[in-house]
Amino acid sequence: MSQITPVPVADYLGGLRSLPHPHLAQMAADGRAQGLPIVDDATGALLHALVRATGARRVLEIGTAIGYSAAWMATALPGDGLLITLEREAERAEAARRHFVAAGVDAKVNVMIGDASRYLHKIAGPFDLIFQDADKGQYGPMLDRLVSLLSPRGVLVTDNMLWNGEVVPGFVTTPGRNAADTAAIADYNRRLAGDPRLYTTVLPVGDGVGVSVRVAAEAGRGTHE
Ligand SMILES: C[S@@+](CC[C@H](N)C(=O)[O-])C[C@H]1O[C@@H](n2cnc3c(N)ncnc32)[C@H](O)[C@@H]1O
Numbered sequence: 125m126s127q128i129t130p131v132p133v134a135d136y137l138g139g140l141r142s143l144p145h146p147h148l149a150q151m152a153a154d155g156r157a158q159g160l161p162i163v164d165d166a167t168g169a170l171l172h173a174l175v176r177a178t179g180a181r182r183v184l185e186i187g188t189a190i191g192y193s194a195a196w197m198a199t200a201l202p203g204d205g206l207l208i209t210l211e212r213e214a215e216r217a218e219a220a221r222r223h224f225v226a227a228g229v230d231a232k233v234n235v236m237i238g239d240a241s242r243y244l245h246k247i248a249g250p251f252d253l254i255f256q257d258a259d260k261g262q263y264g265p266m267l268d269r270l271v272s273l274l275s276p277r278g279v280l281v282t283d284n285m286l287w288n289g290e291v292v293p294g295f296v297t298t299p300g301r302n303a304a305d306t307a308a309i310a311d312y313n314r315r316l317a318g319d320p321r322l323y324t325t326v327l328p329v330g331d332g333v334g335v336s337v338r339v340a341a342e343a344g345r346g347t348h349e
Pocket of ligand 1: 161162163186187188189190191192193194210211212213216238239240241257258259262
């Protein structure tokens with residue numbers, strides 16, 4: 125998480141937002157106490173709204189941590205919906221499972237422990253929404269597989285596309301992030317922007333959230349259906 129929106133504005137917007145389940149407050153507190161880079165509430169609420177707006181029934185997440193973003197999405201799924209979330213650290217995945225029980229969404233969430241880049245080739249799509257929030261260096265290498273797992277009008281959501289502003293040339297004078305990750309995200313952002321399979325817009329929410337909608341094969345870019 126990072127702060128692109130000025131704090132007073134973020135606080136004002138936060139006052140207009142409600143949690144879909146009270147346990148999410150505990151999850152956020154636990155995640156921050158452990159120093160985990162979980163999404164902020166604005167990003168969580170955006171994910172929740174996107175799942176509802178798209179009518180998503182099958183969702184895939186890369187990077188569970190303790191399940192905070194997954195809980196925002198799972199609470200928006202219908203009763204027969206499914207969220208598969210991938211986490212390589214077993215201890216975090218187990219904590220996520222406990223949180224899903226407390227948030228009443230465990231019946232809709234399947235936490236898979238292991239390296240997502242291996243799992244992705246075994247998982248069967250399609251998914252109506254995919255949330256990419258794992259290793260930044262893996263965003264590019266995973267992109268083609270994630271696009272192939274999207275349903276025809278599915279949405280790929282990518283976190284950290286602004287990377288605390290460090291991908292913006294000349295904006296951050298003293299970079300604090302890993303330079304290789306910054307370069308990987310900048311490269312990924314350029315790829316997404318030029319990818320004819322997707323229509324992408326990046327929202328200055330949280331740390332920059334990319335919303336990429338799969339373009340139907342028969343529709344060209346910029347044409348109306
Ligand atoms: C930014 S945190 C996820 C935060 C979570 N989405 C949230 O907002 O609540 C990234 C997580 O992805 C996991 N991760 C990173 N690379 C991974 C990979 N290749 N496969 C599975 N998990 C991965 C890390 O262990 C970490 O817990």
